[in-house]
Amino acid sequence: MRRGAKAYLMVFGCLMLLSLKVFANNPVLLPNTSFDYPITPYISVLEDPTGELDITTILTREQQLRFTPSHSQSLKFGITDSAYWLRLSLTNPYGNERRVILSLSGNELDNVDFYDISTTDTYRHIRRGDPARALRGGFSQAHPVELIIPAQSTRSFLVRLHSNGILTTNVHLLSLDRFLSNEQKMFTVQGISMGWVLATLAWFIYIFRRRHLLIAASAAGYCVTIAIFQPGWMGVFPLLTSISPGQSNLMGEAALALSAVFHTLTVRNLEWQDKYARLLNRWLLVLAMVHIPVLIITIAFFASATMLVVATQVTANLFLIALALALGTSAYPKAQRWLLSGALIAGFGVLMAVLSTYNFLSLDTFTEWAPLTLPFIVIGSMVLAVMARLRTPAVSQQKTHQPPLPPTLLSQISHELRTPINGVIGMNELLSDTPLSAAQREFSETITLAGRDLLHIANEISDMARLRNKTLELEMRPFNLSMLLNQVMAHFQQEATRKQVELVLDIAEDLPEQFHGDSNRLQTMLHNLVSHALAYTEYGELALHASPYADNVASGVRIQLQLSNTLVKPEELKHAFRILQQQNDGTPTDHDHWSLLVTRQLIEITGGHLAVESMTGQGASLTLCLPINATYAERSTTRDDSLIGLKILIVDDNASLRSVIEKQVRRWGMRPESTYSGKEALAMLRNQINIGQPFDAIIIDHDMPVMNGLQLAERIQNDADIEPKPARLMLTGLSTSAVVEDARQTGIQQVIAKPASGERLRQALLELRYRKPAEEEL
Numbered sequence: 128m129r130r131g132a133k134a135y136l137m138v139f140g141c142l143m144l145l146s147l148k149v150f151a152n153n154p155v156l157l158p159n160t161s162f163d164y165p166i167t168p169y170i171s172v173l174e175d176p177t178g179e180l181d182i183t184t185i186l187t188r189e190q191q192l193r194f195t196p197s198h199s200q201s202l203k204f205g206i207t208d209s210a211y212w213l214r215l216s217l218t219n220p221y222g223n224e225r226r227v228i229l230s231l232s233g234n235e236l237d238n239v240d241f242y243d244i245s246t247t248d249t250y251r252h253i254r255r256g257d258p259a260r261a262l263r264g265g266f267s268q269a270h271p272v273e274l275i276i277p278a279q280s281t282r283s284f285l286v287r288l289h290s291n292g293i294l295t296t297n298v299h300l301l302s303l304d305r306f307l308s309n310e311q312k313m314f315t316v317q318g319i320s321m322g323w324v325l326a327t328l329a330w331f332i333y334i335f336r337r338r339h340l341l342i343a344a345s346a347a348g349y350c351v352t353i354a355i356f357q358p359g360w361m362g363v364f365p366l367l368t369s370i371s372p373g374q375s376n377l378m379g380e381a382a383l384a385l386s387a388v389f390h391t392l393t394v395r396n397l398e399w400q401d402k403y404a405r406l407l408n409r410w411l412l413v414l415a416m417v418h419i420p421v422l423i424i425t426i427a428f429f430a431s432a433t434m435l436v437v438a439t440q441v442t443a444n445l446f447l448i449a450l451a452l453a454l455g456t457s458a459y460p461k462a463q464r465w466l467l468s469g470a471l472i473a474g475f476g477v478l479m480a481v482l483s484t485y486n487f488l489s490l491d492t493f494t495e496w497a498p499l500t501l502p503f504i505v506i507g508s509m510v511l512a513v514m515a516r517l518r519t520p521a522v523s524q525q526k527t528h529q530p531p532l533p534p535t536l537l538s539q540i541s542h543e544l545r546t547p548i549n550g551v552i553g554m555n556e557l558l559s560d561t562p563l564s565a566a567q568r569e570f571s572e573t574i575t576l577a578g579r580d581l582l583h584i585a586n587e588i589s590d591m592a593r594l595r596n597k598t599l600e601l602e603m604r605p606f607n608l609s610m611l612l613n614q615v616m617a618h619f620q621q622e623a624t625r626k627q628v629e630l631v632l633d634i635a636e637d638l639p640e641q642f643h644g645d646s647n648r649l650q651t652m653l654h655n656l657v658s659h660a661l662a663y664t665e666y667g668e669l670a671l672h673a674s675p676y677a678d679n680v681a682s683g684v685r686i687q688l689q690l691s692n693t694l695v696k697p698e699e700l701k702h703a704f705r706i707l708q709q710q711n712d713g714t715p716t717d718h719d720h721w722s723l724l725v726t727r728q729l730i731e732i733t734g735g736h737l738a739v740e741s742m743t744g745q746g747a748s749l750t751l752c753l754p755i756n757a758t759y760a761e762r763s764t765t766r767d768d769s770l771i772g773l774k775i776l777i778v779d780d781n782a783s784l785r786s787v788i789e790k791q792v793r794r795w796g797m798r799p800e801s802t803y804s805g806k807e808a809l810a811m812l813r814n815q816i817n818i819g820q821p822f823d824a825i826i827i828d829h830d831m832p833v834m835n836g837l838q839l840a841e842r843i844q845n846d847a848d849i850e851p852k853p854a855r856l857m858l859t860g861l862s863t864s865a866v867v868e869d870a871r872q873t874g875i876q877q878v879i880a881k882p883a884s885g886e887r888l889r890q891a892l893l894e895l896r897y898r899k900p901a902e903e904e905l
Contacts, residue, residue: 154216154281155300157225163301163309165200170215170298172197178210178289182242182250185212185285201491203484204294206435210238213286213298219276226275228306230268231286232495233296234360234376235434238289239270245282265313266361267495268299268306293434295484297491317363319554320499323547324354327506334513342396342462342516346509348389353502356382360498377426377433384422384437386502387444391415393509394448394466401456414447438481445474461515469508476501572621572862579618587651587725594728601733605758606646608684609634609885612673615653616882619661624830624860627666631783632882635674636794639757642684648729649753653686655726656707656751660690663700667691667746670783681734681754691746704739704749769896770889771796774820776853778808778839779828788826791885795892805834809842812849822853824895826888827875829859829866837866837873844874854895858883 155166171194173185184190194214204211219225231239241253241260253259253272262271276282288294301309331347334340357363359379364370370378395411418440425436452467480497483490558571590599616632623630653671661669668691676685694700706723707730730737735753742748775797779785785801792799800822802808808825815821825843829836836857843849856877859866863878870878877891 154218154283157217157219157221157227157276157300159221161302161304163299163305165297166215166300167201167298168196168198170197170213171195172202173212173214175210175212176208178208180210180212182252182285182287186244186250200489201295201297204290207290207294210287210289211294213288214283215286215298216281216283217274217276217300218281219278222278224275224277226273226303228262228268228271228301228303229274229284229286230264230271230299230301230306231288231296232267232269232299233290233294234266234269235290235293236270236288236296238287240287241272242285242287243274243282244285245280250285262306264306264310265317265363267297267313268309271306273303293484313361314363315554315558316499317358317361319547320357320503321354323503324350324357324506326547327510328354330510331513334517338517340396340513340516342393343513345389345392345396346506346513349386349393349509350506352382352386352389353506355379356386357498357502380433380437381422381426384418384440387418387441388415390470390505391444391448393512394452394470397455397463397466397512398458399455400458403455407451407455411448411451414444418444435481438477438484442474442477442481445470445477449474459512459516461518462512465508465511465515469505473501473505476504584722586647587722590648590651590725590729594725594732599732601645601648603644604646605641605643607640608638608642608673609640611646611650612653612671612686613882613887615650615657616671617880618654619657620860620881621862622661623669626661626664628661628664629668629781629784630860630882631668631670631781631787633670633672633783633787633790634885635672636790638673638675638684641758642755643758644753644755645733648733649755652726652729652733652735652751655722656688656749659700659703659723660688660747663695663697664690665695667694668781668783675757676752683752683754683756686751686753687748688751689746689748694743694745694747697742697747700747701742704742704747707737768796770892772798773823773896774798774815775800775892776808776811776822776825777801778803778805778825778831778836779858780804780831781828784828788888791888792892794885795889797892805831805836805839805842808839809846809849812843812853813846816849821851824854824856824892827855827857829857829861837869837875840870840873840875856891856895 153169155164155169173190173194180190191214194212202211202213217227229241243251243253259273260271262273264271274282274284288296328347328350331343331350334343335347356379359375359382364375364378391411391414395408395415399407421436421440425433429436449467449470452463452470455463457463476493476497479488479490480494480501482488483494556575563571612632612634616630620630657669657671668689670687670689670691672687672689674685674687676683703723707727730751733753733755735751738750738752740748740750770792773796775792777785777788777792777799779788779801780803782803785803789799789801800811802811808827812822812825827836827839831839834842836859840855840857843852843855852874854877855875856879857866857870857875858879858881860881863880867878876895879887879891883891
């Protein structure tokens with residue numbers, strides 16, 4: 128016992144002799160590059176239940192011993208009146224001083240004080256108004272402070288936090304450029320979001336003014352509340368105006384509660400029809416109105432719990448209106464289904480965000496973006512519901528005469544939809560011009576594809592309006608058919624790569640380049656055909672063959688679409704093709720996809736003919752014949768003589784693609800050979816060198832079994848027996864920016880995205896032909 132007591136006293140004495148710096152966690156080591164680090168797990172926390180401890184008391188050894196490491200990715204303390212102290216240390220091991228930004232997230236922090244305690248005899252209080260706190264940030268960087276860390280030193284800091292609501296925050300350490308970049312991204316996303324909300328608001332107002340639909344008026348009210356809630360919650364108002372963060376939070380919370388009112392009124396305006404319709408209408412009205420007094424009472428007497436109460440209101444409201452939508456009978460069942468889907472998705476989303484806030488779930492990233500994404504879902508369901516309301520006659524009035532829609536209605540819808548779509552595409556183009564990582568550039572390209580899909584839908588809506596009112600006129604002008612076909616196939620390359628479907632475009636040699644017709648409507652038809660075909664294809668090949676045709680009646684272009692290998696749900700695909708072959712009787716059923724109906728009517732208007740030649744579980748084939756006139760009889764035969772006589776090897780595991788490329792290079796006077804595997808390609812390269820006839824170039828497919836394109840290129844580069852080495856060109860179904868760096872390291876000189884048009888492939892080969900590296904020449 129004596130020995131144990133002595134050991135205890137020795138340990139206690141050592142602890143009492145430690146300096147303040149020893150009590151800190153291991154210091155965070157600053158990097159020498161641009162950075163953005165979450166450092167919440169590396170700080171220590173002390174709770175002050177009374178909120179009365181000052182900095183002098185906190186600096187005593189007794190209080191320093193009470194600090195405990197957080198070891199968590201974020202600090203979540205719920206609704207509390209306690210103040211919390213955070214302690215951290217930063218080390219700069221370099222020979223020059225570093226300026227870094229320490230930021231805390233969360234707009235509900237009403238009091239944040241920073242202290243520099245690096246010296247034992249004094250401290251520095253970094254108050255509001257200090258130049259170090261001149262920066263202002265949004266929600267994720269709401270409380271930034273600029274810290275200066277001298278060369279080869281360690282600095283320690285204390286942060287005091289207090290919240291007037293839910294105390295949740297993340298601590299980040301980042302360089303100034305990353306701080307500004309994060310703010311720029313936040314404003315970009317907020318701008319796109321506000322563009323979408325305001326565009327849909329304008330559309331709802333237009334529909335209400337033209338058609339006097341109450342559902343559009345309540346949906347417009349919802350958009351107004353979201354237009355206030357999002358910038359309030361994301362901390363944009365304090366950045367742009369003199370509004371304090373607390374006032375901004377209160378505006379956002381109040382707007383969120385009012386959004387539940389307008390969401391409920393939107394559901395109420397669906398014109399309920401069953402025997403419980405009157406009861407349901409009264410119940411929905413009470414449900415909508417009860418949010419207002421609850422909000423007023425909460426703000427007046429329980430201000431610190433306002434966000435929790437509002438979130439609970441919204442969650443309960445979403446599930447209650449989902450229950451009404453599931454059990455009630457509306458005059459517009461399609462609109463009812465859209466609103467039900469939106470309410471359920473948003474309800475579960477809000478519930479997960481609330482549970483994550485209180486540490487029941489670990490979905491911090493989802494919770495951070497929920498205020499932006501979940502209103503999008505609700506607004507989207509309202510847009511679709513209003514469109515269904517406009518298109519669908521009431522169930523009780525289906526036998527009455529329904530006048531045709533005015534030609535300006537859907538055209539106006541299409542125009543209004545283009546506004547946010549073009550905003551998304553335009554902002555993404557600006558984003559793509561900034562320095563991005565490979566993963567970020569891939570995300571950007573995905574956004575571009577999605578935006579083009581939405582733009583295609585908006586164009587189809589406009590065409591559908593004109594078709595229904597028989598006002599569609601073809602816009603005849605010259606266009607390049609080969610370029611159009613490549614654009615259609617290239618649009619689906621990312622999806623095809625994901626589904627492991629090889630896209631093949633085969634253009635006949637005698638097909639003219641220029642035609643005279645409506646290129647936009649032709650692109651719409653081909654886009655819909657390829658889209659539906661790809662949707663039902665897995666692990667196979669989708670080939671598009673284009674060739675001229677002429678008979679006793681007309682001449683034009685024949686486009687054959689072939690699917691091979693595995694088809695998913697062939698019966699549904701067969702039904703889709705059957706819709707395309709039916710004659711237009713103007714009475715589409717609820718099971719007919721509207722894009723197929725548009726395609727069918729466009730084929731009829733252009734004088735085309737669609738024939739399904741085969742349909743099995745292992746493949747399908749259909750042919751579209753369009754009577755369009757070529758502007759001149761034959762394809763231009765101009766060739767660049769520099770490619771004539773060059774020997775080229777084509778390596779691709781897909782026989783159809785090898786055949787197409789062989790036909791293309793033969794037109795340019797080249798001498799092609801092909802193989803399906805990398806192993807055989809290496810043997811052929813060595814064999815041709817041994818007989819004194821080496822290959823001048825090689826085209827390699829990126830995605831091949833056993834030995835992929837990069838592995839083959841690396842083997843060629845490191846093989847001493849393959850000299851001189853051929854010029855290397857690789858075709859890839861992935862984003863070129865994602866593979867170009869790896870390709871260059873393996874000796875590949877050109878990377879082209881699939882499907883590669885003949886002209887793009889020829890230009891790439893010409894570039895290789897005239898490129899003269901120091902060690903080799905094509």
